[in-house]
Amino acid sequence: MTHDAPALSITDLHIGFRSRRGLSTAVRGVSFDIARGETLALVGESGSGKSTTAAAVNRLLPDTAEISEGSIVVAGRDVAALAPRELQALRGAGIGLVPQDPMTNLNPVMRIGDQIAEAFEVHDVATGSQAHDRAVQLLEAVGIPDAATRARQYPHEFSGGMRQRVLIAMGLACKPALLIADEPTSALDVTVQRRVLDLLADLTDEMGTAVLLITHDLTLAAERADRVAVMQAGEIVEIGTAHDVMHAPQHDYTRRLLAAIPGTTATPRDQPASSGTESSGTGSSGAAATPLVEVRDLVKVYGGGTKAYAAVDGVSLTIPAGRTVSVVGESGSGKSTVANMLLGLVEPTSGTVLVDGQPVAGGRRALKAVRRRIQPVFQNPYASLDPRFTVGRSVAEPMGVHGIGDKASRRARVAELLEQVALPADVADRHPHQLSGGQRQRVAIARALSLEPDLVVLDEAVSALDVLVQQQILELLARLQSELGLAYLFISHDLAVVRMISDEVHVMQQGRIVESGSPEALFSSPQEDYTQELLSAIPRGA
Template sequence: MDERLRRATADDRDAIVEVFLACWRESYASFLPPSAREAMTDERAAQLWQRALDAGTTVVAEVAGRVEGLVKYELVEPGVGAVHSLYVHPRAQGQGLGRVLLEHAQQQLAEAGADRLWLWVLQGNASSITFYARNGWAPTGVERQGDFDHAEVQLGRAVEREGSSPVLRIDDLSVTFRGRRGEVAAVRNVSFEVHSGETVAVVGESGSGKSTTAAAINRLLPASATITSGSILFEGREMTTLPERQLVRLRGAGIGLVPQDPMSNLNPMMRVGAQIAEALEVHHLARGEAAWRRAVELLTMVGIPEAERRARQYPHEFSGGMRQRVLIAMGLACRPRLLIADEPTSALDVTVQRRVLDELAELAADLGAAVCLITHDLGLAAERADRVLVMHRGQVVESGPSAQVLRDPQHEYTKRLIAAAPSLNAQRPRELADRTTDAGAALVHVQGLTKEFALRAPKKGEPGMFRAVDDVSFTIGRGQTVSIVGESGSGKSTTANLVLGLEPITAGSIMFDGQDVARLRGREAMAFRRRVQPVFQNPFASLDPRYTVERSVAEPLVVHRIGDARSRRDRVVELLEQVALPADYVTRMPHELSGGQCQRVAIARALALEPELVVLDEAVSALDVLVQAQVLDLLDELQQRLGLSYLFISHDLAVVRMISDQVHVMQRGRIIESGTPEQIFDDPQQDYTKELLAAIPGVGLAS
């Protein structure tokens, strides 16, 4: 490329434009958010450079000696000076120039033992600054220096922001819950800051105080919770004493929220589009048709297919992952200055997760918004956050730049979290990989399964039916784990509901131990329910809010008339211990539990009857890595001891690889690829499968 550009002259305009376009694709694309990359098309870039050449511009090449091998090319217009610059480096091709300069800066820091240095940054433009900010750096000033008389940007570590006021500052925050047995300290002396354009991830196991801390920021704590001490400053305003009227104006417009539970945060009586438009209208950002158009745009942005039609539907017509996307669209609708995202992508497949997180990063870059990300996904925190805070039992036990904390943890609890994180590089245990089942001992045989749903008020000329599952066939052997993966809305959960007998099938058959599930009635259906148990995706919706934990877990035993009151209580305590919940949780209500704790209760209830088949629909996606590892070990132990079979529905491909005997990849209602984990993950055949694998955040975290 360098030689071609050196040979190009002002008279050879096509050659100059061609080389500049190549430079743009190879070196500059990594700096820009998706929308900017789409806007700067080759045609538009070529027009800009042709216009400069028409004005008599020439090409000047100079060596930027501070980074070995870096060459600067400029289009220089007589009497005006440089109108466009490109930097080229031999190692920039394929990884982006920004990565090369970042590596150079980190090397210089390591050698000098310094905290900051001066570095060439493409004339200090906004895109390059954004790139560096996302990688743990922050611009702290611009000067004109050097032989070439162009701007440089001083870069310092993201934790060093002496000159700027944080968007959010929390000092010594403590939150206490009142319960039947007195007060419980959920958050203790938590302090941290989030600056403009920065993403701070708060990680830790369920019940560690992450979500409580997030809820305290905009005072959305439950009635039983009290902020007992500390300060919360948002843009200099004290949130702990702010009047409710001012809080209402801030929520949504100033402080956006993406909550954890989509079902309890969406109005079941309102169409999805109307709920997003309502947020815009309340804050006077748009009205009527304009608000509706913006709602459709937001649904498209978060990956909802056929957004115009889907906007007219109700929440119950969406899958769990699609409902989560609606909440994300609502959180981004008013383009807030602080976005609190509480497990925003735990229900999303990796491709949509990447798209949504790109939008969050673009919001932070374009508006200087601060992002407080609550997550148990360490890979996501490593890839997307500038800094990480690790919480344990209500306290911050470790904090620092994300790469530093997750690759060189200091606290023992952080080390445990990272050791428990599943990795795509992890292999199945030998005993699992070598396990075989008798082909004639299939417990479940699904053949040609099809499910269609009637569409609500289709437009003229549109089909009246939607095919959610299309000619699906697979087998689950006794003692086997069969996993179905795919994006939200691909038909995974609908397939699970059909296997459970919760939905009538349109065509095909489901045979369970030789019996046709569609024909089961009365006692046979009751016996089938005992042998097949579900763990659903949304723990808040699957637990009765009026029942204690003990009553919820014991309910299957009561329905099937197993044991007496004392034996049932003993069984409940045993099951809670198996899913890492203390025995004194038996008296708690669902609203007193975190999302991860609710999911553990749901798993305990499903295991109460020791069924033959357990259908787990995203059953561990809401769990932190420590509890997830415990639950997966428990499921494996039960499978080996009792010969259980599992139908595992998940978007977490690392977990799927670790536990599965067979994996099926679904897209748009059809199985497009099947095989062993080794076949699917090491040698995928379909482009869609390759895309799923490529989109996984933090692949190398636990390698």
């Protein structure tokens, strides 16, 4: 560390949001410095003020926000005093940003390489073919395979994790003095997460770049940051070295966060006794039991001729009633494609999906009947809720589609569901843009449960949640499974959570299942090199 002026200095920052009811305070008296070359992690549950604080640094707060007190100084310059042209020059070149949501921060009609090259051109770093070449180099650095070809493709041709890597490349493009990384790896599997965070660490070491890392993953923060600041209800309640915060926390809230972290060394979940099959979850030891869902030799090929690509290549698995079957693997391994074929959202190239031993027949009526029994919770809470609908309307919509109840009974059911996912009743009258990412994901889970399905397909359903809310949701899912006999297909890159909640785990790589077994077996004695690599990449903390 140098003794120069800090890369970022925030002093007594107060931020509020204006509404008809007046000014509601979101950030209260926040102060911290980040030295050049230092990484500070800002952690806390969703709605604690982390992202609001980060947005204030480069003046990206919404119009309804107001900084009532305090100062923000970046590399010796008061951000509030900058003219628009000076602010534009500071963004990108002086302050890099990796935003949280890859779905809404990439231009859908622009090639990926052109979007990265544009950052070089705007700040006069490089132009033309030189800018394009540097864009390809950045894509390679953040782990995009065949980067030259991928640079000519569009965002919809990338998986969610790969889109997030593109945003990271854009944030690093101009080698900024300060990088604000807002949940930069929440969509990434652990192996790519490690590669990306290693890249950020290398940049910090070589270029003296300061990093403000916003995350709800306290283990990741402790492993990757020099210091950790813990936020609760708009205030910093604890700040210290990563080691001290992890091993000698001073505040009750920090201790609660630590207690809620899923432990990779903890005992896996108890196997439920009521499902009628043995602990493997395959149904093989309970030969008389027909699994709720069976997938046989599913194949999904995209493209044709020499460009044909098998996203899923011969996947078979069973999901017994009342059990949790998990599928893990890197982004692009085919996990979500399997889920979408099971849900009837993607048509298989070949293979069969059976429900209660019967193949799912074609036709709208048959598909509608299956969808009442199998409900999804998708990865991205920003894209899965209609921005025009209130929360209450979104949660009630499936009941209306399936002709369940009247308006009054559906309204009562919405209130009950919101309570189950730890949201206040008045959230029903809000729109998605008025909620945090974690709150939006809880709404999506409530909507999936509205039809009382037999199987819920959870595609990265807790990846956007801080550990306290994640713990609440996982406990809720476990209780509902016990009370209602629900089955879950759990798609995740978070192996610590998978170990805690699964009856059986399938590991996918390049469209195939390469290893399957109980969580105890996979975590204690993995047989495949790829499984061992996934396990070794799990953040362990400071």
